[in-house]
Amino acid sequence: xxxxKKKKLCAVCSQIDExxxxxxxxxxxxxxxxxxxxxxxxxxxxxxxxNPKQMAIREKVFNIIISCFKRHGAETIDTPVFELKxxxxxxxxxxSKLIYDLKDQGGELLSLRYDLTVPFARYLAMNxxxxxxxxxxxxxxRRDNPAMTRGRYREFYQCDFDIxxxxxxxIPDAECLKIVYEIxxxxxxxxxxxxxxxxxxxxxxxxxxxVPDEKFRTICSTVDKLDKMAWEDVKKEMVNEKGLSEEVxxxxxxxxxxxxxxxxxxxxxxxxxxxQSKQACAGLTDMKQLFSYLxxxxxxxxxxxxxxxxxxxxxxxxxxxxxxxxxxxPAPVSTPAEQNGADEAGASVxxxxxxxxxxxxxxxxxPKGRKVxxxxxxxxxxxxxxxMEQKAEISSEKxxxxxxxxxxxxxxxxxxxxxxxxxxxxxxxxxxAEVLYKKNPKLLSQLQHCEETGIPxxxxxxEQELKDGVVKLRNVASREEVDVPRxxxxxxxxxxxx
Amino acid sequence: xxxxKKKKLCAVCSQIDExxxxxxxxxxxxxxxxxxxxxxxxxxxxxxxxNPKQMAIREKVFNIIISCFKRHGAETIDTPVFELKxxxxxxxxxxSKLIYDLKDQGGELLSLRYDLTVPFARYLAMNxxxxxxxxxxxxxxRRDNPAMTRGRYREFYQCDFDIxxxxxxxIPDAECLKIVYEIxxxxxxxxxxxxxxxxxxxxxxxxxxxVPDEKFRTICSTVDKLDKMAWEDVKKEMVNEKGLSEEVxxxxxxxxxxxxxxxxxxxxxxxxxxxQSKQACAGLTDMKQLFSYLxxxxxxxxxxxxxxxxxxxxxxxxxxxxxxxxxxxPAPVSTPAEQNGADEAGASVxxxxxxxxxxxxxxxxxPKGRKVxxxxxxxxxxxxxxxMEQKAEISSEKxxxxxxxxxxxxxxxxxxxxxxxxxxxxxxxxxxAEVLYKKNPKLLSQLQHCEETGIPxxxxxxEQELKDGVVKLRNVASREEVDVPRxxxxxxxxxxxx
Numbered sequence: 002x003x004x005x006k007k008k009k010l011c012a013v014c015s016q017i018d019e020x021x022x023x024x025x026x027x028x029x030x031x032x033x034x035x036x037x038x039x040x041x042x043x044x045x046x047x048x049x050x051x052n053p054k055q056m057a058i059r060e061k062v063f064n065i066i067i068s069c070f071k072r073h074g075a076e077t078i079d080t081p082v083f084e085l086k087x088x089x090x091x092x093x094x095x096x097s098k099l100i101y102d103l104k105d106q107g108g109e110l111l112s113l114r115y116d117l118t119v120p121f122a123r124y125l126a127m128n129x130x131x132x133x134x135x136x137x138x139x140x141x142x143r144r145d146n147p148a149m150t151r152g153r154y155r156e157f158y159q160c161d162f163d164i165x166x167x168x169x170x171x172i173p174d175a176e177c178l179k180i181v182y183e184i185x186x187x188x189x190x191x192x193x194x195x196x197x198x199x200x201x202x203x204x205x206x207x208x209x210x211x212v213p214d215e216k217f218r219t220i221c222s223t224v225d226k227l228d229k230m231a232w233e234d235v236k237k238e239m240v241n242e243k244g245l246s247e248e249v250x251x252x253x254x255x256x257x258x259x260x261x262x263x264x265x266x267x268x269x270x271x272x273x274x275x276x277q278s279k280q281a282c283a284g285l286t287d288m289k290q291l292f293s294y295l296x297x298x299x300x301x302x303x304x305x306x307x308x309x310x311x312x313x314x315x316x317x318x319x320x321x322x323x324x325x326x327x328x329x330x331p332a333p334v335s336t337p338a339e340q341n342g343a344d345e346a347g348a349s350v351x352x353x354x355x356x357x358x359x360x361x362x363x364x365x366x367x368p369k370g371r372k373v374x375x376x377x378x379x380x381x382x383x384x385x386x387x388x389m390e391q392k393a394e395i396s397s398e399k400x401x402x403x404x405x406x407x408x409x410x411x412x413x414x415x416x417x418x419x420x421x422x423x424x425x426x427x428x429x430x431x432x433x434a435e436v437l438y439k440k441n442p443k444l445l446s447q448l449q450h451c452e453e454t455g456i457p458x459x460x461x462x463x464e465q466e467l468k469d470g471v472v473k474l475r476n477v478a479s480r481e482e483v484d485v486p487r488x489x490x491x492x493x494x495x496x497x498x499x
Numbered sequence: 500x501x502x503x504k505k506k507k508l509c510a511v512c513s514q515i516d517e518x519x520x521x522x523x524x525x526x527x528x529x530x531x532x533x534x535x536x537x538x539x540x541x542x543x544x545x546x547x548x549x550n551p552k553q554m555a556i557r558e559k560v561f562n563i564i565i566s567c568f569k570r571h572g573a574e575t576i577d578t579p580v581f582e583l584k585x586x587x588x589x590x591x592x593x594x595s596k597l598i599y600d601l602k603d604q605g606g607e608l609l610s611l612r613y614d615l616t617v618p619f620a621r622y623l624a625m626n627x628x629x630x631x632x633x634x635x636x637x638x639x640x641r642r643d644n645p646a647m648t649r650g651r652y653r654e655f656y657q658c659d660f661d662i663x664x665x666x667x668x669x670i671p672d673a674e675c676l677k678i679v680y681e682i683x684x685x686x687x688x689x690x691x692x693x694x695x696x697x698x699x700x701x702x703x704x705x706x707x708x709x710v711p712d713e714k715f716r717t718i719c720s721t722v723d724k725l726d727k728m729a730w731e732d733v734k735k736e737m738v739n740e741k742g743l744s745e746e747v748x749x750x751x752x753x754x755x756x757x758x759x760x761x762x763x764x765x766x767x768x769x770x771x772x773x774x775q776s777k778q779a780c781a782g783l784t785d786m787k788q789l790f791s792y793l794x795x796x797x798x799x800x801x802x803x804x805x806x807x808x809x810x811x812x813x814x815x816x817x818x819x820x821x822x823x824x825x826x827x828x829p830a831p832v833s834t835p836a837e838q839n840g841a842d843e844a845g846a847s848v849x850x851x852x853x854x855x856x857x858x859x860x861x862x863x864x865x866p867k868g869r870k871v872x873x874x875x876x877x878x879x880x881x882x883x884x885x886x887m888e889q890k891a892e893i894s895s896e897k898x899x900x901x902x903x904x905x906x907x908x909x910x911x912x913x914x915x916x917x918x919x920x921x922x923x924x925x926x927x928x929x930x931x932a933e934v935l936y937k938k939n940p941k942l943l944s945q946l947q948h949c950e951e952t953g954i955p956x957x958x959x960x961x962e963q964e965l966k967d968g969v970v971k972l973r974n975v976a977s978r979e980e981v982d983v984p985r986x987x988x989x990x991x992x993x994x995x996x997x
Binding site: 024043049080101108164166179368433 | 519540542543544546547551557575577578579581582599602606607611626631633642664667670792795864866902916931933936937938
């Protein structure tokens with residue numbers, strides 16, 4: 002019976018498909034949407050190229066982050082840039098509208114990845130992996146309103162570190178916070194704070210304050226705005242838009258103003274109201290435990306238990322955290338086009354890392370619903386790039402974009418072959434060497450190339466040097482020159498460019 | 500008049516859009532195409548995850564390639580994974596049908612990049628850059644029939660090195676070949692050959708053999724098949740499908756069987772027919788010059804001037820080259836699904852690098868058509884990964900996926916805090932250290948973790964060691980143990996894991 006109905010529906014559907022195809026063909030014949038067409042030379046909205054200078058900064062930042070991940074014993078994996086559309090469906094709540102879909106060109110329906118966490122969970126379920134400590138650095142895609150001067154793009158990097166496995170409570174969670182602490186310290190971005198809370202404490206708090214169950218998530222997202230809005234405005238939203246009573250809102254207001262450390266967790270475990278919630282007690286007990294590990298890890302000076310922290314994503318089940326820089330970054334002059342989309346103009350850089358525990362996500366992919374507990378952190382690298390780039394602009398030190406140790410040059414004409422021969426010797430010995438692609442370049446332009454690109458040494462060949470079996474080695478900065486026997490040149494360059 | 504017509508057309512178009520929207524909505528209400536739906540846990544067709552072992556191999560290969568690019572003084576850039584669709588339009592000839600388009604979700608029409616060369620040319624034109632030596636390692640996308648066991652994917656890496664700028668002939672071209680030579684030697688993939696030819700020699704050859712101008716490109720793509728097909732079959736295609744006379748085909752046959760070095764270029768410059776073509780002479784003169792530079796670069800033992808080489812892409816204007824491995828790779832057992840798409844089953848791995856000169860591409864993007872001469876090479880890394888993975892499987896040496904130097908362990912219970920304290924000391928000193936996330940792990944399972952993951956050292960804590968201010972340092976392989984004063988532990992670990 003049901004089958005017959007489906008068949009009929011399918012017939013109607015394919016009829017529709019035919020009609021749609023006919024209409025679209027007609028439209029194409031009419032010239033489609035393209036009226037006056039001019040090709041614009043640009044990258045896609047919300048994306049950017051990285052030039053060599055930006056890449057040099059990016060490499061430096063990645064090296065610091067990867068070193069830290071490796072210091073903590075992490076492996077790395079990679080996943081495709083697109084997933085089956087269904088893999089992403091139902092994982093991001095309201096934000097799903099920001100997912101980039103690929104065009105249906107026949108075959109599977111695909112979408113660009115929105116974060117690295119859902120592909121990670123898919124990977125674990127697909128390969129039946131029950132414990133792993135991995136990092137993953139890759140680009141993710143969101144059709145958001147870009148605010149590029151603030152480091153917000155539609156294509157951007159995430160640096161994720163996650164620990165999957167059934168372990169004793171709060172040990173991996175504490176290591177994630179240690180990692181954030183190490184990375185932000187090493188990147189030298191000024192003072193920072195890492196706010197910590199727990200999804201169970203939030204839920205317990207909402208329950209004892211009298212928020213109806215079905216409003217937990219929406220009230221959560223209102224609380225999440227406390228880092229940008231005053232309490233008065235947040236309260237207004239709770240009462241006027243979300244339909245809480247003033248009384249309930251005020252009760253929430255008392256809790257979310259609280260900040261502290263282990264002591265606060267202990268005090269709240271004694272709180273006559275909050276201690277009635279089993280969930281809250283579980284969260285608070287874990288919070289106490291977390292802080293005792295953080296003490297051993299020597300990071301409590303930057304970590305604060307903050308009841309107003311309420312990260313948006315649906316999949317968190319336990320501890321959540323977010324790192325914010327204290328320093329506000331001077332707002333660069335933005336173009337009108339960028340101001341349009343800039344919803345944070347003039348604000349602080351805000352969150353540069355965040356994460357938490359998500360014990361249910363892998364189970365959503367497993368055919369038998371088997372759970373793999375996970376906790377992880379994601380470093381918001383684009384904002385960090387923005388800050389580093391601004392620092393580099395202000396700094397007098399020049400960013401080198403190559404690692405060339407020596408330029409092979411000549412002062413006289415007709416020595417191209419000799420230059421190429423010497424360059425080959427250097428390359429074959431592992432020296433980073435360049436040679437200008439001209440038959441007879443001027444010595445001045447060869448020296449200028451060194452000045453411009455920061456090459457520290459020049460190996461100069463002339464008739465006399467060739468006859469004497471030496472090379473004139475010039476220090477670009479000091480302009481000192483010495484004759485080095487050709488057989489010693491490689492060692493001399495290595496010694497000088499350690 | 501025209502304006503009025505356009506307006507009318509637009510009105511019809513938007514009427515069509517409305518009708519389409521209504522129909523699609525109706526279809527959605529009916530349940531769309533989804534009848535019996537089962538979620539399949541997989542990656543998109545033609546793509547794969549990289550597991551930690553594969554990533555370790557990938558990192559090793561990339562390090563060799565990047566070191567080589569840096570040794571030659573290259574900077575690096577990055578471009579977005581998608582471009583405006585128009586940027587890619589008209590650059591790939593017939594292959595354009597393999598481009599992935601993004602869904603029109605409002606805003607710009609976008610496509611995933613098909614290679615790194617076109618985005619590079621777009622970058623140069625957009626930023627008015629007239630000379631640069633850059634490398635770019637990134638994923639590109641082609642909706643091709645995947646043959647994954649042979650290392651052919653729909654998402655795959657390219658490693659590109661290009662030199663843009665107006666320089667003296669053949670010097671940068673020779674450096675590109677030197678780079679291919681260095682990389683393939685260092686990767687240790689067995690013997691290889693680099694075939695070289697020139698678009699102008701091919702065109703001149705076709706002209707003097709009597710191929711009509713308009714058939715140059717299509718005959719070119721037939722010649723390109725000579726590495727997979729016998730001459731008899733290629734000739735058949737030329738005569739039966741492409742409509743050449745037997746005589747013309749035989750004349751081509753004579754030329755394309757020629758291989759040699761500088762001497763062949765010299766001989767062909769004297770060839771009574773070929774020397775009548777201005778284009779061919781220009782190509783042959785450059786070929787001679789190229790070989791003289793290749794001699795200086797010490798790479799002529801692997802480079803062969805091969806008149807049958809005819810790379811497909813439209814944008815090449817001068818020298819072209821392709822590197823092939825001599826060794827054929829044992830064909831792994833492939834699944835029926837893969838056999839379907841495998842057009843090279845049982846064949847050699849074939850081309851692992853290719854490139855050439857493309858002096859016109861940047862001008863296609865410049866509003867004033869200003870040209871920037873370019874030459875470059877692309878390393879086909881996926882095939883190299885496949886070979887390296889197979890080598891790793893055969894080899895007895897275990898691939899490590901982490902770099903952890905030491906595991907902090909305990910033989911007794913209730914020492915979690917002491918383990919975390921010591922681990923913190925090690926992390927803070929830059930040592931790569933792990934600790935099991937259990938309150939009371941068995942010593943055996945701690946040692947097993949080291950064996951499985953290749954951690955060379957264990958730092959063991961016990962009541963006695965704590966009292967004595969020492970740590971028992973165990974060599975996992977030899978099982979030797981020594982007590983090391985806690986203050987000396989960092990230095991001792993560094994010394995042992997240099």
